[in-house]
Amino acid sequence: MNKYSYVHIKDVIDIDKFNDEKCEVTLIHEDNVKKTINELPDDELIADLSDMFKIFGDQTRVKILMALESGELCVCDIAAVMNMSQSAISHQLRVLKQSNIVKTRRQGKVVYYSISDDHVKEIFDIAIVHVQE
Numbered sequence: 001m002n003k004y005s006y007v008h009i010k011d012v013i014d015i016d017k018f019n020d021e022k023c024e025v026t027l028i029h030e031d032n033v034k035k036t037i038n039e040l041p042d043d044e045l046i047a048d049l050s051d052m053f054k055i056f057g058d059q060t061r062v063k064i065l066m067a068l069e070s071g072e073l074c075v076c077d078i079a080a081v082m083n084m085s086q087s088a089i090s091h092q093l094r095v096l097k098q099s100n101i102v103k104t105r106r107q108g109k110v111v112y113y114s115i116s117d118d119h120v121k122e123i124f125d126i127a128i129v130h131v132q133e
Contacts, residue, residue: 055099056123060084061092068102069121072114 040046055061060082067073067081075093079086093113096102103116115121 052099052101055095055101056127058092060088061096064089064092064096065101065115065120065124068113068115069124072105072112074110074112078113 041049056065063082064078067078073081075086075089078093079089082089093102097104097113100116101120102113105112105114
């Protein structure tokens with residue numbers, strides 16, 4: 001294979017079925033491919049990142065995290081803010097805690113939840129700006 005390898009696909013498939021975003025030929029830029037492969041993180045990190053985004057894929061959890069951006073809250077407070085049962089909130093908080101997205105602090109009989117670190121806040125701030133564009 002040379003630096004730019006061409007594979008003609010017109011004879012194999014009906015190219016008209018594709019939109020303008022598809023190439024009519026496969027052109028592999030070997031230098032770019034090698035560089036990209038070398039820069040990709042390992043599969044374990046990619047799986048962990050994918051799992052984190054799955055956590056953010058639930059509207060209830062996103063709303064809980066946005067509520068916690070203003071400061072720590074107990075389950076009762078979060079349930080009142082979201083107009084949901086404490087049981088439903090506790091379940092979502094458990095998922096967030098297992099993923100190290102939130103942390104807890106006990107004061108007597110009350111457990112307070114807060115965002116575990118500034119990275120979570122930064123992710124949300126960036127995502128909000130992106131969605132509002």
